[in-house]
Structures are given as structure tokens and as C-alpha cells.
Amino acid sequence: MVSLLPLRLEGAALVRRGRTLVGPIDLDLPAGDVTAVIGPNGSGKTSLLRMMHGLQPARGRIRWSVPEAEARQRQAFVFQRPIVLRRSVAANLAYPLRLRGVPREEARARADEQARRFDLTTLLTQPAPSLSGGELQRLALARALITEPELLFADEPCAALDGRATRAVETHLARAASRTTLVLATHDMGQARRIATRVIFLLHGRVHETGPADAFFSDPQTEAARAFLRGDIVE
């Protein structure tokens, strides 16, 4: 099967009423990385992820290595606030498989297996809306990964979680990264340092600096990146 990646953005931009809010952005996203998209509030992290995933119409070009409709089927998105069906955890896990025509029994068996991987087994029969924030995000991640997407976008998946729940989600993200290219928007620099292999630093809707995570964190090349990592306000 031809890989979905690299994804290529050429002049991708979010424009509203004649104003460019984000972009233009040119970048290549190769397979295999955990890319942390970082930057101050309003710098365009969420918009960039949404443009890449096709949730946000964009100017410019967003090119996949396979036809766009196929590309959509082979990627997934996890939101800061998980959106779940008002049904059981098991039904939520099985849902993406059922949508793809997987027979009920097989979908149920795969949902059970995925629940084991994500420590959700004891919750399988519970209504998903009754879960805690950390459990919900684990469910959202498990559901997003059950179709084995080649690319996963995660937009601030731990922003509303405490330290313990954050670490649990991070562990699952890091595990998933061995099979799935990951693009993670985060304001948590500890998290970016722990799991990213590559960084995209956004400022005012543009890519200000990008490169391997080790190099970025140990020796950022721009004054704005240095200030941002110090925790200073970057304008």
C-alpha cells in the first residue's frame, strides 16, 4: 500500500473576511515522526491541525500521496474535549469499525482487545458520557486508533487533565507512535520534550522555526523561540 505521507502544505492559509489569520504555511510532514506543534495562544496550532485534517477549509494546497478521499479514511483526529456517543464504551470503540463495514462480532472482539490495551476493560458496559475526563480521553484515543490510522492528529489532548491522567494518555500516545505518525498540538513543553521527535514552532500564524525536537529544545535558533521556552510572553 502506498504511504499516505509525506503530506505537503503549499501556501496553506486560513483567511477570514480578507484577513489572513493563519499562514501562509509551507511544510512537509514525513512519515514516522511525533511532531509537536507549539506556540503562544492564538498562534495557529489548532487551525493548522484542522487545515491538515480537512476540518478547516484552507487556501493554498494540501497534498497527500494518495487521493484525498482515501487519505481521509487513513487518518484520525483527537480533540481537547472528547466527543463521544451517548452509548456504552464498547459501542463507542466499535463505532469506527462498524462505519467501515466490519461485521458486528468482529467489531466487538476488536473493541474488547482495544479496551484491554487502553485500560478500559472494566468500563466497557458503562455509558461513555459518565466517564471521568481522563477516562474519556483514553476512550477517544483508543477509538481513534482502533482503525489503525497511519496519521493521528491530537489537539491539546491533555489540556483538561491532571498529571496522572496526562501521563497515562502520553504513555498511550508514545506507544501508538511506533505505528502511527503523530501530530500533537500542545502548550505543555514538558510533554513536547518527552514525546516529540520534531517541533513546529508557530508565531502569528506562521512557522517561525522547525526542526528536530532535541536541537530545538537545546539550541533554539531564534530569539522568539528562546523567549517562548523561557516562558516569556512572545508578541
Ligand SMILES: Nc1ncnc2c1ncn2[C@@H]1O[C@H](COP(=O)(O)OP(=O)(O)OP(=O)(O)O)[C@@H](O)[C@H]1O
Ligand atoms: N473559524 C475561525 N474564524 C475566525 N477566526 C478564527 C477561526 N479559527 C481560528 N481563528 C483565529 O485564528 C487565530 C489562531 O487560532 P488557533 O485557535 O488556531 O490558535 P492556537 O495556537 O490553537 O491557540 P490556543 O493556544 O489559544 O488554543 C486566532 O487569532 C483565532 O482567533
